[in-house]
Amino acid sequence: MDGFMLVLALATLPAAGNLLGGIAAELFHVSERALSLALHLAAGIVLAVVGLELMPEALKATAPWVPILAFVGGGLFFIGIERAMGFIQGRLESSEKAAGPLAIFSGVSLDLFSDGIMIGTATVLDPALGFLLALGQVPADLPEGFAAVATLRRAGIRRRTRILMALGFTVPILLGAAIGYFALREAPEILTLSVLALTGGALTSVVVEEMITEAHESKTSRLEPVFLTGGFALFALVSVYVGS
Template structure:
């Protein structure tokens, strides 16, 4: 197997990891304290993705100030994302008080999108690199899927819709993989790293403004900070050894 078919197979690995994490959130009972810890773990992982994976690529660019500016602009991207979510929920006749779980779902989807970009571009360089990138994302994506679906479950989203949303995690990673394989690989490096940095800026905002805020609703655990840093350390291990 080679070419874009291989990219799709590799991109399916992190999508499957996310789906399995979401499926686990459907099978087991998720008390508030467990969900709080899951969100702290996911937050640590996402921060590590930005700090250890996306930004080093951005800083290696010839004109590093461009992706750094794109990172800052990610805050505006997050504001736009919240406006879109708010608008959709109002059109459905619901208030804005439940935006948090949907913003977390969108943030996890953006993380998968960035995974897909790296898998698509990496596979074009060397299929073995694409495989390593794909396998390295799976242990990180499963906790994110668990946290996203468990949060939607607490928000009262019905089970059928939650399962469909868990399956929908495949869309951003496949989209990112196609973009990385067909478009960004032939684009200037500065554009590629700027797209990744902009995505990173949105992810930082999602973690601080939504994930951690949601983690402190209801019953919380004093182990939250330990789990947060453990999530960062988990991804650091994956990054260092894979």
């Protein structure tokens, strides 16, 4: 199989996992407590992606301060995304209630984009490594897709729009995979690692400012800390036993 086609095929694995999670949220009634737990699980997974995959790799740079600065830049990038969404919502006269779900949609898209970049760059180095990394993302993306679509559903967004948005999650991961394969493979290593760090900073901001905030706006559960740490542990298991 051609190298680029292989990258695209591998990228569809986590995209399919995310879509299956979204389909589950459409088929089953989701209580506020269940949604809160799913958001905590997804948040733990995203934090693990940043802490165990993105930043350790980024800090291998010969000048680690550059990706560290890029990580901070990820926070600024998140602010830019928030302002852009606020502008779009204002022009469309959308409700303030939709701001949280749309931000979470953006966060999941960022996570999938980072998955694509990792898969694309890893496949260039070693196709087997790219396959293991793509396979390892699948169980991590299931609860993310579930939480994202369930949040959109609770916000009253139309079913047709929710389905289109769920299908739209395939775009960022394929785009990230293409960038990782074509652009970053020829770029200086410091640039590639800085892009990973920038993505990590943006994802961290999304988790703290949007996912957890959204989870606490409705009925909560005492099990939330367990699901948060459980999500982190789940990705850690996948990273150690499948993705390495």
